[in-house]
Amino acid sequence: xxxxxxxxxxxxxxxxxxxxxxxxxxxxxxxxxxxxxxxxxxxxxxxxxxxxxxxxxxxxxxxxxxxxxxxxxxxxxxxxxxxxxxxxxxxxxxxxxxxxxxxxxxxxxxxxxxxxxxx
Amino acid sequence: xxxxxxxxxxxxxxxxxxxxxxxxxxxxxxxxxxxxxxxxxxxxxxxxxxxxxxxxxxxxxxxxxxxxxxxxxxxxxxxxxxxxxxxxxxxxxxxxxxxxxxxxxxxxxxxxxxxxxxxxxxxxxxxxxxxxxxxxxxxxxxxxxxxxxxxxxxxxxxxxxxxxxxxxxxxxxxxxxxxxxxxxxxxxxxxxxxxxxxxxxxxxxxxxxxxxxxxxxxxxxxxxxxxxxxxxxxxxxxxxxxxxxxxxxxxxxxxxxxxxxxxxxxxxxxxxxxxxxxxxxxxxxxxxxxxxxxxxxxxxxxxxxxxxxxxxxxxxxxxxxxxxxxxxxxxxxxxxxxxxxxxxxxxxxxxxxxxxxxxxxxxxxxxxxxxxxxxxxxxxxxxxxxxxxxxxxxxxxxxxxxxxxxxxxxxxxxxxxx
Numbered sequence: 001x002x003x004x005x006x007x008x009x010x011x012x013x014x015x016x017x018x019x020x021x022x023x024x025x026x027x028x029x030x031x032x033x034x035x036x037x038x039x040x041x042x043x044x045x046x047x048x049x050x051x052x053x054x055x056x057x058x059x060x061x062x063x064x065x066x067x068x069x070x071x072x073x074x075x076x077x078x079x080x081x082x083x084x085x086x087x088x089x090x091x092x093x094x095x096x097x098x099x100x101x102x103x104x105x106x107x108x109x110x111x112x113x114x115x116x117x118x119x
Numbered sequence: 120x121x122x123x124x125x126x127x128x129x130x131x132x133x134x135x136x137x138x139x140x141x142x143x144x145x146x147x148x149x150x151x152x153x154x155x156x157x158x159x160x161x162x163x164x165x166x167x168x169x170x171x172x173x174x175x176x177x178x179x180x181x182x183x184x185x186x187x188x189x190x191x192x193x194x195x196x197x198x199x200x201x202x203x204x205x206x207x208x209x210x211x212x213x214x215x216x217x218x219x220x221x222x223x224x225x226x227x228x229x230x231x232x233x234x235x236x237x238x239x240x241x242x243x244x245x246x247x248x249x250x251x252x253x254x255x256x257x258x259x260x261x262x263x264x265x266x267x268x269x270x271x272x273x274x275x276x277x278x279x280x281x282x283x284x285x286x287x288x289x290x291x292x293x294x295x296x297x298x299x300x301x302x303x304x305x306x307x308x309x310x311x312x313x314x315x316x317x318x319x320x321x322x323x324x325x326x327x328x329x330x331x332x333x334x335x336x337x338x339x340x341x342x343x344x345x346x347x348x349x350x351x352x353x354x355x356x357x358x359x360x361x362x363x364x365x366x367x368x369x370x371x372x373x374x375x376x377x378x379x380x381x382x383x384x385x386x387x388x389x390x391x392x393x394x395x396x397x398x399x400x401x402x403x404x405x406x407x408x409x410x411x412x413x414x415x416x417x418x419x420x421x422x423x424x425x426x427x428x429x430x431x432x433x434x435x436x437x438x439x440x441x442x443x444x445x446x447x448x449x450x451x452x453x454x455x456x457x458x459x460x461x462x463x464x465x466x467x468x469x470x471x472x473x474x475x476x477x478x479x480x481x482x483x484x485x486x487x488x489x490x491x492x493x494x495x496x497x498x499x500x501x502x503x504x505x506x507x508x509x510x511x512x513x514x515x516x517x518x519x520x521x522x523x524x525x526x527x528x529x530x531x532x533x534x535x536x537x
Contacts, residue, residue, distance in 0.1 A: 032194075078472075
């Protein structure tokens with residue numbers, strides 16, 4: 001039964017959370033505690049932090065994220081195709097060539113537009 | 120083709136039939152002993168090994184004070200980390216700050232149960248094992264981003280943004296270089312992939328297989344943020360990147376997670392390309408052991424000892440390769456990093472999928488594999504595609520010189536390398 005695999009994974013998930021939290025809790029008990037105002041400051045090389053940190057970020061990162069999404073969704077189609085390749089035959093191979101070509105054209109377009117260039 | 124492994128299949132089936140009733144006790148033992156005992160132990164000694172190996176590369180001795188050969192160093196480190204004061208910055212988001220390293224460590228742990236360490240020694244065998252593996256390993260990007268964002272530190276945020284950009288960029292070649300394996304094995308189950316390699320030999324031994332192995336290795340190193348892809352934690356630029364604001368055991372969790380991921384990706388590379396615990400040539404002509412069903416876990420472990428030994432030897436070599444690369448190469452620049460992923464690795468991996476389809480038609484589909492034809496056709500294809508994509512990549516890098524943003528000085532001649 002397939003579902004039992006995921007029962008084990010669920011147990012592992014809970015166990016791993018416990019495994020990660022336990023040393024932090026133990027640290028809370030064992031570690032010395034001497035609070036001071038400057039210790040709780042943000043560490044930016046000894047200088048006081050200036051300005052807001054949670055700001056809007058550069059668009060560059062989001063463009064890569066969009067590119068990633070395109071190719072990651074592509075793998076959702078690619079993996080089942082690869083699994084069933086034995087039974088699908090030549091037509092499916094041709095279809096996959098066309099599908100990947102469309103994506104490759106997209107990549108080439110982004111490349112040509114200079115989107116992939118880190119500025 | 121390979122008769123040595125006839126004995127392999129009954130064991131796999133034996134384990135699968137056992138799963139029909141939920142073996143709670145067995146699972147709890149496996150979890151407690153293997154996942155939370157042996158794996159963290161391996162990780163601790165990977166750290167020790169890295170410190171020793173890196174020291175040798177730099178003509179030093181490395182840790183040698185705590186215990187013989189410094190073997191107790193990991194324990195001393197753990198004690199040190201656990202008795203450090205627990206500091207969380209005033210301005211940080213306390214809960215997210217706590218959740219982030221837990222999430223990264225959990226994602227590193229979740230990769231491991233689908234790895235077949237020996238015959239029937241994968242903790243679980245879901246039919247979609249590889250997709251599951253890819254999915255849980257990309258959870259770490261989320262954890263890293265939460266860590267950087269919740270710290271409310273500009274260096275942390277920079278490191279986290281870089282990390283996410285790098286992780287998503289290299290995840291594409293990572294998942295694409297696994298496609299040839301799925302195509303050849305016709306399955307997403309890690310156990311089936313292992314069994315197929317027992318039958319057909321390692322998937323490494325073909326031109327597209329070698330290319331996919333190299334791209335997977337590069338993508339793996341980038342996925343675990345190791346030099347030369349350690350921009351997210353580039354000490355000379357952004358302190359420690361996303362874990363700047365973490366100290367004591369909270370930092371220890373990141374550390375543990377990083378080395379656990381190193382171990383996990385090495386296991387992945389070994390299991391899907393290097394034939395898991397098999398030798399490259401058949402062991403004997405005769406079945407080594409013949410087994411029915413219903414063996415105890417202990418008997419299975421005993422019979423698997425040679426397989427586990429070979430598997431671990433391969434994993435050690437793979438990890439050593441990472442250490443070696445770390446000791447050899449300086450850190451990449453961020454534009455080189457992204458360009459290498461998108462302009463070199465991704466096109467090459469896409470082309471390689473079709474080359475591997477050619478290999479499938481030549482070698483795996485025919486009842487009598489035609490290796491000569493396979494090598495004769497795919498090797499030139501692989502060489503031509505590498506040269507072609509490399510030429511394209513180089514010409515684009517020449518055409519697009521690095522543009523400088525305001526305030527930064529050109530540092531292409533002398534770059535700081537830590």
